[in-house]
Amino acid sequence: MTLTNKLLLFGLLTGLAAYSMPNHTRADENAQVVKITASKFHFTPDHITLVKGQPVTLQLTSTDATHGFLIRALKIDTDIKPGTVTEMTVTPATAGTFKAICDHYCGLGHSGMKLTVVVKETVAKTSSAKVAGASNPYRGKQRANS
């Protein structure tokens, strides 16, 4: 194996590892990735921490039925269907503690499905231009589970 091939293989493996790790920053999009799994009747994890002004990509999956994922304060409202990864990138514009709930009825126990989202202030002061740019932070898409 040539040095070039070795470097390519190393780069590929590193990239794959980074992509599959939860709460890991994806260098290419500068977005933290958070994976959340919905099951009757809980989210895993049930607590995540984000940073104000920093983009985060949420990857949502369901192990059983269709669930909902609503955080009104962060303008997130989507269904999570089994067999697909629902992915969206958001940039929290406000620090604080917010509740995510399942807003797609999934049976008795549904109203207990909650997840706490803590958005911390950035360490370095974010520029006003960046905060303003985060005022419309939502973009969402769904893709088939591979």
Place this chain on the structure above:
Amino acid sequence: MKEPMDRRSFLRIAGMSLGIGVIYEFAPFLARRAEAGAITDFFKRVNGEAPASFTFAQFSDPHVGFQGPPDPLGTKAFETAVELINKNGQRPDFVLFTGDLTHDAESRDVHSQRMQLFKSIAGRINTSGLYTVPGENDAALDGGVLYREHFGESHYSFDHKGVHFVALDNVSRGRPEVGPEQLAWLKADVARYPKTAPIVVFTHRPLFDLKPEWEWFTADGDDVMKVLAPYENVTVLYGHIHRHHFQQNGKVKHYAARSLIFAFNDPATNEDKKPLPFNKDDPFKELGIRTVSDGGDRAVLAMNDVVLTRTEFSGLSGMQQMIKGSNSTGGGSSNDAD
């Protein structure tokens, strides 16, 4: 508490103390209005029925099949409400049920039995009509299939003595929403009516953002309100929140009815939604009523909360009687009732 009432309104909403539930009296003041003749002519032409005073009642959230710590009495409050309304001298023309008629069940057969029991109890009401909309417990898991087998369509409309009633289903899509098809139907339905026609919408969830983090909202409620915005006399009656609430947004008045199973805590002072604990000395506490009257002045609508005291059931011995006689259908129940 006094809520201002538009002097131009066609409707006077008057309430009576029933113990549990809400009864409304609609008295159209058509004689005083220039356009009254047009409204009268319209309803006569459409269905041969001129506006007239009448009463109806709203019951909500009986959750038939539920029996747990927040309410070990099962259907007792529901059955008591039926007894009270039958004893009341003023027979309602009809009763509206604003959802969660039954408590959800894993088994389709058990859920079906609960719907049958609901119909059996509701059928004892001395009235000419029962109109229902589903709650998420009735219809959200199967898209409303079982509900429609028992109760028919989940959205519809009808006229009664000069008032147009619209049943909206904001649960059957799984999410708290009405959906584009029903919105299109609503738009076509109300388009037939003059802008001054009295319209009563009844549904399960609030059609505005009352407390989204407690799922007290309808995602496309704003779209519903846009359809209804041109109409001058719109009242929305709903359930789901298991407590009294009144809010006026623009010209539209939204009234929540208490439940017939247990109450939820106050969203203004609590972070998490929880049922209020059962009080054996006051088993129907917070399941009581809202009375509505004109307060002696037709320009002011008086809303009064009345705490019910059911003396015949108070105290330990009364409680034991109730528990012994209470109904339950099907298997175990969960505390998850909303």
